[in-house]
Amino acid sequence: MSDALSAIKRFSRYQSDDAQSGEPVHCPVRDVLDRIGDKWSILMIMTLATRPQRFSELHRAIRDISKRMLTQTLRDLERDGLITRHVFPTKPPSVEYCLSPLGHSLLEPMASLIDWADRRHSDIHAARVRFDGAPCDVPHS
Amino acid sequence: MSDALSAIKRFSRYQSDDAQSGEPVHCPVRDVLDRIGDKWSILMIMTLATRPQRFSELHRAIRDISKRMLTQTLRDLERDGLITRHVFPTKPPSVEYCLSPLGHSLLEPMASLIDWADRRHSDIHAARVRFDGAPCDVPHS
DNA sequence: AGGGTAGGTCTCATATAAAGACCTCAGACC
């Protein structure tokens, strides 16, 4: 817990430094979290955690991603140095994506989030049902 | 690490179960992560981690959020049971938001992510500069 | 009467994501 609080305090410091100084908010933590917080990045990294995979394998593993978003997410992750891309000059060429050491280092913190989500999702679902069913307990207006 | 891998395997199982069965992908972990993975939720929870705060305090702490998104994010978090909302019948009424126990339980996993982001953001920044500066090392076409 | 504060809502514009058609190249099929 003290661990958690110290990270949060560091984070808050970035935030408030920005809030007091000039206009543009530039918190490095937000910068990183905004990037991997998109719809597919976490899923992609988790899918590559088990083994390196090719474009089409990834597309089959994550059926509901479009090719466009698959390409774009892979490019963004490559740009951030979280995955690496190898082109094999076969005919037709095949491309393999795999986690870099940096990407690998993300697995542990991400796993703790996933663990939380897995353990608490029933609580969250219950809260949603409660909220939607009784929208007048605490009127908003 | 074995901890991390077990969470990832559980997650992959959800994914592949969905991939094999009927059409709609419904992985509870993705459901939860997609929600808190939006632009402001993590920031909001972190801001409320230090103490309960009122609408205007939150707006001052997170300067670059619009009132519209502030309201919406708070509603969504309340709906998911992560924060609670108390209206004090002062004149004019004041509204205080604070973390629920469920929201509080999210702090620790989230802090480990923040800690990662904080430690690795310079690596990520360096990777971006490298990628943007040398886009022809591994041609994409 | 004018302005400030608190906690919002509303409308409209833009930025980002997604769906899905299309493309190239090669080998296998018949």
Added chain:
DNA sequence: GGTCTGAGGTCTTTATATGAGACCTACCCT
């Protein structure tokens, strides 16, 4: 030799998310 499939994408169009900022109610202060 026509066409089918598969890999690894790109391009165009449409949907959704976010943002800016005007407005609202009710009260207090000057």
